[in-house]
Amino acid sequence: MKDKKDKKIMGIIIVVLVIFGVHTAYSQYNNGNIKRFKDHVVFYPQHQDDEVLWGGTAIVDAIKECGTDNVYVTLVSDGSGVNVFKNNPKFKGIDRKEKERLRNNEFKACLNKLGVKKDNVIILADEAKKPGTHYDLMEKTILNFEKKLGSVTHIAHHYKYDDHIMHRKNGQVLKKLSDEHKVDDARYFMKPNYVSNIPNDKRDIYKVNNMKDYNTVKSALEEYKNVDNKNEKYGIGYTSAHSYFDYLLNDPSLTSILSIY
Known part of the structure; x- marks a missing residue:
């Protein structure tokens, strides 16, 4: 009995050390100086996940x-083109709208776990009432937020340092408006393998620093991984990008990196 108790205590100690004390591969990038957000923040993911x-x-x-109340997420693409739908016979014959709906089941569940309000989630394919990617509507949405809210941080994909062409086009929408001085604060998602292209003083590094935040982000990630037939969630996000999910889930700090450059 004592051995079991000792093992349990040791297990708890190990978890605490991992979460709070382990330096990950990201540590070399952390400048320890995060630029504050404006009063409102809008994230523009290209795809669900x-x-x-x-x-x-x-x-x-x-x-x-x-x-x-002041954090928004705007989804730019319907996400229906992911290879999972082509490769898995389970999804044979479903139309584009159904593919989008299944992907959004995971997307909405993830954002709920992260704490984003339902009313602050904007899906541009629904706004446009047609499928596809909506870069023009993304631009209008950015400008509308600027006009309506005034003090806004906009976060899109990086316009140059990303291996996905749709991500780069997404970032180019925001970069163009930033260069034209139509937005005051533009920042960009960074994939870990591109971080070295960004100067140290132009990187903002976000790491979980307590168990509550760790569990929040981890549970959000798992909404793309867990299969829940009852709620029509089939692990599409994880299946389509499992290497990225595994990399992040193996990072005890669940690090996010934003470029301000």
């Missing part, structure tokens, strides 16, 4: 800093 893979911990921090 981008928001948590590249910005999960940043979203949690934005909510802490600005309040849940």
